[in-house]
Amino acid sequence: MTMSETSATTAGTVGGTVGGTAGAEVLRPHAEDAFADELAALAGADDRPRPPRWRLSPWAVATYLLGGTLPDGTVITPKYVGPRRIIEVAVTTLATDRALLLLGVPGTAKTWVSEHLAAAVSGDSTLLVQGTAGTPEEAIRYGWNYAQLLAHGPSRDALVSSPVMRAMAEGMTARVEELTRIPADVQDSLITILSEKTLPVPELGQEIQAVRGFNVIATANDRDRGINDLSSALRRRFNTVVLPLPATAEAEVDIVSRRVDQIGRSLDLPGGLEGIAEIRRVVTVFRELRDGVTADGRTKIKSPSGTLSTAEAISVVTNGLALAAHFGDGVLRPGDVASGILGAVVRDPAADRVIWQEYVETVVRERDGWKDFYRACREVGA
């Protein structure tokens, strides 16, 4: 598949549907389709001023993400569980014409928030550039339809718009996923777009000027390897919002068990969530190592090099469930999660192993009711 085809395909989804997805049930509908009722109800109840080409007022966008009950009794489900401040700053940023950069470790719902923001603001979350190490400049600016170009020479008809270009022309919200994975020279092509709000096309002697309402939401992850740091010129054009890991252990246990339940059902794993105690333990271990301090806040510990995100906790528990279901008695036991935790924690074989052993010996061993877990850790760690 050539580069220009990629752009064309992405662009194609905007107009309607591509290929055979029209009738069949899609695996995952877009946010604006899945929550069309809520968006409509919000638009109906919303009497506050809206920025140009916004479908909702900033207040209603925040309500859409954080959940609430409208005067007419419509319940808006929360899309993001976390500090209100974060969503408020994000929405306000978009309202002040600044581009928004969502930053965070993997598994903190960056993409999820960006999709819902775009859906609520512009009613369309599909103007998307997926950033990879191979993302070309064409994906951000424009490409050419070479058959047209050869047959008729350069013209607007031969131009293949990128999602960003379409968003500029229509005053919509464009999304750039994994901005830091895009090579630095390609990242730079965003600078003019964000500061001048124009996209020159020198081949035609023309330019595309952004219509009011255009904005960009980018997501990036700053702790991964193999990323291209943003230049300060680009960084300056973004307001940055860091999405945090869940604030309390309870919230995290809740998120993990809910996700594990969903995944377990889709994998047809037998057995339910009798292992809630084990989930709590996994979350506790992850949180303590991540924060570098025990849950009671009394003892400090070293943090390993891995991110230990909620997403990893979910996979440890799912893995343990599968182990228990297929090779154990169907109940999640300490032994089922211990090796998974070890694998998640020890990323750097030398340094992390010491950190893990120290943790096991100074924290796990002392804790009441963790004897079996301590034994399991000793077994896999020895």
Place this chain on the structure above:
Amino acid sequence: MTSPAEDAAPAWPAGSGPLFLGVRHHGPGSARAVRAALDAASPLAVLIEGPPEGDALVSLAGDPQMRPPVALLAHAVDDPGRAAFWPLADFSPEWVAIRWALAHDVPVRFIDLPATHSLAFTEGDGEGDGRPDGETDPDDGGAGTDLDPEARVQALRIDPLAVLAEAAGYDDAERWWEDVVEHRAAADDPFAPFAAVGEAMGALREEYGDGGHRRDLVREAYMRLQLRSARKEFGDDRVAVVCGAWHVPALGARTTATADRALLKGLPKVKSEMTWVPWTHHRLARHSGYGAGIDSPGWYGHLFGAPDRPVERWMTKVAGLLREEDQPISSAHVIEAVRLAETLATMRGRPLAGLTETTDAIRAVMCDGSDVPLGLIRDRLIVGDVLGEVPDSAPAVPLQRDLTRLQRSLRLKPEALERELELDLRKETDAGRGRMLHRLRLLGIGWGEASAGRGSTGTFRETWRLRWEPELYVRVAEAGVWGTTVHSAATAKAESRAVSATALSDVTALAEQCLLAELTDALPVVMSALADRAALDADVGHLAQALPALARSLRYGDVRSTDTAALGEVASGLAERICVGLPPACAALDADGAAEMRGHLDGVHAAIGLLPDAPDRPAGDLAGRWGAVLRKLAARDTVPGVIRGRSARLLLDDGRLPEDEAARLMGLALSPGAPPADAAAWIEGFVGGASGGGMLLVHDERLLALVDTWLTGVPAGSFTDVLPLLRRTFSAYEPGVRRTLGELVRRGPAGGGPRPDRPEAGIPGFGTGIDESRADAVLPVLRLLLGGPPPVGHDNDNDNDNDHAGVAR
């Protein structure tokens, strides 16, 4: 001075009674409003909620040397530890009122309950409410606290601001007050805001009465009496009262003087003194010790000081700070931050961008979403590192008084002449002197210098070199910020040092100092800092360095009968970490690193021997773990020879390693495949050092034979390499041991000990076997030395020998 008649603002109408200015303490908006109202009303006297003992000191507030933040400090004369502070910042309405009155030559009076009484309450008057001034007094966000932790016990009290804020639909009382009062631009009528606040408080007090603040009734009775006499003196409507908004309805209430006097009857009293002390913004902030109830003194100061456009000016300040720290912040950043803050405020429905909005905007625009630079901004700007100044004419700090009192009671006069002082810590006075000197040293007051004792090395003796220099008075004054008594100041200083210390060994040293100075209150903080540093320190060397000092402290603690349970816990935690971290840390070391690590190994080994077992662990648990670590080290090939040898030796000495096993390890280390330099290092580790390594070789010929065989097998080329190391190892032995070894080696390879069949093969100078009769001759002397029972008969000799062996072991 503006005359009210010419002023555009309406004057305080005659016949409307005293002007009540209900404020929030340290509220910049309140301060501004107070100034406007005073300007408009021009009262003849200003009454302020504060201790009347301060009246005499108030003129100092006009001294050019006086720079807020400062605090009025009241303390009991006999017990400087019982003290209360009334902090005042630039933006405190009380300060503004004092300055206004001094500038307009109008008398200022403090009308709150005298400190004489309020300090007496701290003794515990049965109410559990011994606050000299209601610190959490609703409005009174920051009038003062005392040092008595028990007095902080809070009964269930209502927070009137929270009630009002909730009624207005706010979840945060501070924010509501800011929106409604502090951030409101000056209205046309300078008296209107005070009237509104007074009315709201009146409604609240009708509903809640004293709101659980029972002592307030007494204080308010006193204030009413003072107000009554001021009204008589200056005229009914020529008096302005600046007090916490909460008190306004009570002061305006109609009561009889007799009833008020009845309330004040029989109040406890202590003799108290008062002075001004410098204060800092950090202490005004709620999260540090003597909180004054405001989170953001720097921000309030900015709001009060900024002539206009506070948000823009604030953002510029922040940008300046970040630029100083080499963060690339452009004007575009400032513009965007202001826009974001203002839009956020609109979205949240606030009249003006407050601290929350500006902080959110700064985080998103200037700090790339990171909280790290925000920490700096909080520290330097939002709280601010402003230090107040007090003129020299202010009375002396209480720390000096406490020191003088201590000097008198311990009969230790400050003398300029240097002299030496021997202390026997078993005597109470001497122990007290030692304690005081250690505490002073902690405070940086170098009156005494500990020197090595001449006579005894016992832990109950201390030798000090004393010399009092005049500049030490200055040091005492400086140390006054830490507390009012030597004890409390040293405790506070030790705690603060523990928190800010970066190196682990600093904290261990501090722990030792705390034990010496008997600062038991500081010990928990120091211990937790120690545990934290130990947990985060990745260098096993640091941990190993810290452990011996801790083990030593534990023994000192025993001598001084201080509670060292926490210390023991930390020490065993440290030992655990060393057990985990030591094996990997010993791999791949160069010669210098290995030598250093060997020193650590010895230190830790000795320290672990001293550590008591944790009560919840089986006995010998730690020692067992340490033994396992040593075994691991002794057996691991990647560990340098010197450490392997040392580990084997330590195990052997402890009886954890059978001699056969030691011989096997030595054989492995000295086998032809091992590099000669490494093998020589092993020997150095195993038998080197002063601790009887030579005797080991003398008595175990098997080991000696192994060394001998290896040495003769070293290739000629490598011999010169290992020679210096071997020489160093063996030259450390005592001459006798060296000679015996030489003789043994000259005798040639011996298989297994002296052989009875070849008497001439014995060691020169020694017989071949034991001469029974000569051995028996030693026994009476031995008995005398060891104090065993006298010999009963020849048959019992064997038993007695066993007994002696038992005693001697």
